[in-house]
Amino acid sequence: MARGDGLPTPENLETLYRFMLREMGPTGWWPADGPYEIMVGAVLIQNVSWRNADRSLDALKAAGLLDPHAIAQLDDSRLQELIRPSGFYRNKSRALREMSRWYVERCDARPEGAAGIDDDALRKELLALFGIGGETADDLLLYVFDRRAFIADTYARRLFAFLGYRVPAGYAAFHKAVNPIALATSLTVADLKEFHGLIDEYGKTYRDDAAKAESFLGRMEWE
Numbered sequence: 001m002a003r004g005d006g007l008p009t010p011e012n013l014e015t016l017y018r019f020m021l022r023e024m025g026p027t028g029w030w031p032a033d034g035p036y037e038i039m040v041g042a043v044l045i046q047n048v049s050w051r052n053a054d055r056s057l058d059a060l061k062a063a064g065l066l067d068p069h070a071i072a073q074l075d076d077s078r079l080q081e082l083i084r085p086s087g088f089y090r091n092k093s094r095a096l097r098e099m100s101r102w103y104v105e106r107c108d109a110r111p112e113g114a115a116g117i118d119d120d121a122l123r124k125e126l127l128a129l130f131g132i133g134g135e136t137a138d139d140l141l142l143y144v145f146d147r148r149a150f151i152a153d154t155y156a157r158r159l160f161a162f163l164g165y166r167v168p169a170g171y172a173a174f175h176k177a178v179n180p181i182a183l184a185t186s187l188t189v190a191d192l193k194e195f196h197g198l199i200d201e202y203g204k205t206y207r208d209d210a211a212k213a214e215s216f217l218g219r220m221e222w223e
Contacts, residue, residue, distance in 0.1 A: 006166030007177055010184040013195075016163075017187060020198040023216045029197025035111050035144045036068055039103065042139040043095050043131060044086040055085035068109045072100040095131025102129055111145050119147045134171045142196065146189045150175070150182035151196045155203030162212045 003009055008016070032038045037057065044053040059082045060066040065074060079093040086092060106125070107113030114122055122145060126137040134152075141147040150156075152175040160178075161167045168174045187195065206212045 002165055008160070008163075008165050008181060010181055013182055014185050014187060017191060017195045017198070019220060020202065020217075021194060024198055024201065026194060027197035027201050029193065029200070030139075030143045036103070036109070037066060038143050039068075039099060039140060040066065040071075040096060042136050042143075043092055043099065044083060046088070046092070046131075046133075046136065048087045052085045052087065056083040059083070059085070068100040068103045071096050072104055091131055095129070098130045099132065114145050119149075122147065123149075134175055138175065142189065142193055148183055148187075148189055148192055150179045150192065152178055153196075153200070155200045156196075158203055159199055159212075159217075162209050163217070 002012070030038055030041070032041060040060070041053055041057060044056050057066065060071075063082060065071060065082065071079065074097070076093060076097075079096065080089045083089050083092055083096070102125070103109055117125065119141065123137050123141055126132050126140055127134070132140075138149045138151045141149045142151065152171055156178075157167050157174055160174075166177075168177050182192065202215075202217070206215045206217075212218055
């Protein structure tokens with residue numbers, strides 16, 4: 001049941017997560033060989049399909065350049081050539097270099113290097129980097145730095161709207177409304193990673209409200 005402001009309660013979110021996990025099983029999201037690959041993938045996936053982002057990742061791996069020190073110093077034209085399949089390659093090359101330099105200089109190229117930065121300050125630092133918006137910053141917080149966060153992406157907004165909750169327009173407003181509720185739950189970092197994966201896989205499988213209505217969520221009695 002929604003609160004008086006039309007948003008879910010912490011209990012609603014926990015119930016939704018556990019029901020989706022029971023019905024769908026673990027998703028294993030985010031597939032990657034390490035935290036830095038997740039960071040690069042989070043930039044490359046912006047506004048393109050996973051297939052195209054993977055092509056760019058594969059090119060960087062084949063060249064032996066999927067490394068923060070290497071990308072921080074890589075020639076602009078070479079980096080753009082390698083990531084061209086993911087589109088917007090000029091902006092993304094700049095974003096990758098700035099993010100990599102920050103990761104090396106601020107974190108010693110290790111997630112643990114950010115241990116002394118609190119969650120809000122870390123998010124602000126990420127948002128200050130070129131090409132890092134709210135969704136990408138939250139991806140990095142959750143999947144790289146193991147901070148509790150709710151990723152308020154398009155799939156989450158569509159799901160919440162289907163379930164009858166109020167969905168503020170735009171990523172920033174939706175995140176501002178829902179993230180504190182998610183942080184008030186007992187869901188761990190691992191749970192929140194899985195929750196994001198479940199929401200996205202559900203959204204890819206049940207693309208519109210008619211399909212969602214026929215799904216296991218459409219048949220669930222929400223109380």
